[in-house]
Amino acid sequence: MLWQRFTERARKVIFYAQEEAQQLGETQVSTEHLLLGLMRESDSVAARILDRMGVSLQRIRNEIERYLTRSEARYGAEMQLTLRAKRVIDLAYDEARQLNNNYIGTEHLLLGLIREGEGLAARVLSKLGVTLEAARQVTAQIQDEPRTPPSPAPKRPKLYHPRLSEYLESLVPPRPAILQAMEAHARATDFPIVGPMVGQFFYLITRLTGATRVFELGSGFGYSTAWFALAVRENGGGEVHHVVWDENLSQQAQEFLRGLDLLDIVRFHVGEAVQTLQQVGGEYDIIFCDIDKDGYPASWQVVKQHLRVGGVALYDNMLWSGRIWDDSDTFAATQGVHELTRLISEDSDFTFSLLPIRDGVLMAMKLR
Numbered sequence: 053m054l055w056q057r058f059t060e061r062a063r064k065v066i067f068y069a070q071e072e073a074q075q076l077g078e079t080q081v082s083t084e085h086l087l088l089g090l091m092r093e094s095d096s097v098a099a100r101i102l103d104r105m106g107v108s109l110q111r112i113r114n115e116i117e118r119y120l121t122r123s124e125a126r127y128g129a130e131m132q133l134t135l136r137a138k139r140v141i142d143l144a145y146d147e148a149r150q151l152n153n154n155y156i157g158t159e160h161l162l163l164g165l166i167r168e169g170e171g172l173a174a175r176v177l178s179k180l181g182v183t184l185e186a187a188r189q190v191t192a193q194i195q196d197e198p199r200t201p202p203s204p205a206p207k208r209p210k211l212y213h214p215r216l217s218e219y220l221e222s223l224v225p226p227r228p229a230i231l232q233a234m235e236a237h238a239r240a241t242d243f244p245i246v247g248p249m250v251g252q253f254f255y256l257i258t259r260l261t262g263a264t265r266v267f268e269l270g271s272g273f274g275y276s277t278a279w280f281a282l283a284v285r286e287n288g289g290g291e292v293h294h295v296v297w298d299e300n301l302s303q304q305a306q307e308f309l310r311g312l313d314l315l316d317i318v319r320f321h322v323g324e325a326v327q328t329l330q331q332v333g334g335e336y337d338i339i340f341c342d343i344d345k346d347g348y349p350a351s352w353q354v355v356k357q358h359l360r361v362g363g364v365a366l367y368d369n370m371l372w373s374g375r376i377w378d379d380s381d382t383f384a385a386t387q388g389v390h391e392l393t394r395l396i397s398e399d400s401d402f403t404f405s406l407l408p409i410r411d412g413v414l415m416a417m418k419l420r
């Protein structure tokens with residue numbers, strides 16, 4: 053019986069998948085619920101594989117959530133696997149067999165989900181550049197490595213002297229309690245925010261330029277928005293646009309920014325960020341872009357069109373944890389960072405600098 057070969061973690065994933073389906077009011081467990089279940093085991097081999105492939109669990113979760121429809125939760129309901137989800141389990145078994153593993157672990161479930169090819173989980177993974185071939189290679193690599201006890205080492209390759217970030221962060225002035233609560237929330241949920249160092253830098257740029265109109269693309273639960281809005285308020289007031297495609301994150305942002313008394317400055321939009329900028333229109337003093345990196349190149353035309361002359365475009369993650377120096381990295385996100393860097397450096401209407409703080413912030417001023 054297949055189930056007996058499941059590792060403890062793989063069993064938990066199936067249990068979580070059932071919970072996810074129940075919470076969404078579904079009657080069956082589909083591939084997307086299996087993937088959501090897999091994302092909840094953040095210490096698993098599957099999580100390590102995805103991390104090594106440069107795809108964060110939060111990102112996968114966010115991406116799936118875009119396609120989910122919610123109805124009333126059905127707690128206690130009996131949950132069967134859909135035919136596709138059953139096929140994922142069969143494929144996981146087959147992947148384990150091919151690797152000569154006599155157990156079915158989270159890594160095999162991940163491979164099964166990719167290989168199934170047609171379900172929502174496979175489509176999301178493929179969109180994020182997770183291919184079967186690459187995932188198989190990374191799985192084999194990880195299985196070949198000697199087992200080491202979990203280390204507290206950061207996931208990112210070290211770009212800087214280990215004490216640099218700590219030192220720079222210690223120089224950021226004391227922050228309101230709500231900003232600190234947002235930082236704690238990001239740590240607890242493993243959510244990627246720009247962090248205090250970059251936040252303080254955005255505050256400085258906004259004050260320096262006297263900006264009163266800021267548009268932000270990819271705002272999460274509003275941490276970077278808060279820094280811009282605090283500065284705009286000091287500049288005498290204006291508007292900061294918060295855009296994220298996830299309703300839930302937008303609600304969280306409204307709660308946090310209410311706590312900072314910034315609701316009169318921030319305008320909230322739920323939707324795809326580049327399209328929203330086009331729809332809302334207008335000219336801005338600052339446009340900050342922090343959307344999925346594969347979308348960076350296509351954002352550039354729209355961002356530059358909506359900046360006033362003398363205005364500043366800001367892009368985060370332009371060092372992409374050092375992956376920009378890895379010639380074998382063909383992920384869409386890494387290529388997106390490369391392509392945007394090229395577009396901006398060849399754009400004679402702009403002058404720019406790439407600042408090596410945290411994961412790299414590119415700052416470009418519109419000259420004409």
Ligand SMILES: C[S@@+](CC[C@H](N)C(=O)[O-])C[C@H]1O[C@@H](n2cnc3c(N)ncnc32)[C@H](O)[C@@H]1O
Pocket residue numbers: 114244245246247269270271272273274275276277295296297298301323324325326342343344347
């Ligand atoms: C890296 S997080 C950054 C959050 C925010 N800038 C901060 O530092 O606090 C990016 C957020 O934007 C969302 N996102 C990514 N691409 C997007 C897009 N094209 N349109 C709307 N939201 C997007 C992600 O789901 C995530 O919530």
